[in-house]
Amino acid sequence: MSGSANVGVHVDHARDEDPAKLAEFEARITAGELLEPDDWMPQAYRQGMLKMAEHHANSEIIGALPEGEWITRAPSLRRKLALTAKVQDEVGHGQMLYRVSQDLGKSRDQMLRDLITGKTKYHNVFNYPAPTWGDIAMIQWLIDGAAILNQKTLADGAYGPYVRTMKRINMEEAFHFKSGEDMVLTLMSGTKTQRQMGQEAFDRWWYPALMFFGPPDKPHAEQLPPMRWRMKTVTNDDLRRRFINRFAPAAIDLGLKIHVVKKDDNGMVIEKKPDENLRLDETTGNWSFTQPDWDEFYRVIRGNGPCNAKRLALRRFSYEQGRWVRHAILRGNAGLPPAA
């Protein structure tokens, strides 16, 4: 899942670069060519791609934490196997994306340390709680669904290693999304209690899903470095529109109600009312909707969300506890048995 890597990542304009080389670089991008790590690129592009890939990698491994908590409590053996496999996939995506980032010039250990000490960020969406199995279902439907919409467009980017990694990740994401749909469909065709659990989880995740694509775009986003250099290929608002057009009618057909909600500091819904702005515009084919609370978005991104401290504390615990493993492996003393 995860990686709306275009969120929370600032990319500078190219400055003090050789104009001829910069022109050649931009011409290659316009021609649809893929760039490789050893190719010439503006410093701002290399730094921007590193930030983006690192943010994405961080998001993959933090994103595994809320779902990992539910492995032991999955409602059936098949669901348990599937969730275990999904969490394994997500951590694997982190491995691939850290590899891409390393080739852009930063050591993996430094990235893991910067994540824990808060020097770098991960995706905001993982700062919300998953208190029930219904949340696991909604995460895999809505958040993985949002991630796929985004990552499909990132796979059209210009940086070869990242593009190839996106393609591979998307192959695996398809399983996460399909099993998410299966969970949501099962829950919403179940008992009254199950449907209520589904609705309450949906109320918690609908707005984080809309925020997933990042804040409304700056004016002329297409001309700013991230899009001009095809680090991303579609604006945040356009991705959000595509998401709502796909998921709002599906949610309604599932029997879910789309609410505007107010949450407490723990991320639990304390007030809700139907979204009165939600309707299909027959002429454009687009759904209108009430915008997320962007003040909340910035509050959470600055570290004050319901689960920020909890997620980083677990990552820190794991890093500190894993010291002896890294120590042994780096010195060739891991004592691994020969491959089976």
Next chain:
Amino acid sequence: MSNVREQSHPSNGDLTSPAEGDLKPYVVFTQLNRGDPHMYAGCVDAADEQMALQFAREHYGQDQKCVNIWVVPKEAVTATNYDTDLIWRHTDQTYRLARGYSKPVKDKWRKLRRAEDLKEYEKDDLKETF
């Protein structure tokens, strides 16, 4: 063969040139288009990396469009064993693949949604999956 060549060396018995040993094998990976993955193409024998690259260009770079080549000393490749290393498990793994869910999911949606709405929704599904 000319008489000179025929008569300048004995035509039987032990060779006078000592055995020099073989060159080292290198595994070759070629990339057919920029941005594509490098794919295994074959092997060449060479004295060093530069010679291996040169031979690889001749052997594997001329039959089809090729934009980049990697050579790796064969001894640097560590591989699994066909007989003793099981990689793809033969038990049912569909719980971890999209195709393990596609049909039941479609059947469940069909009960809830109009065919044209479902078709529109499915347009955004990933096409390449496991």
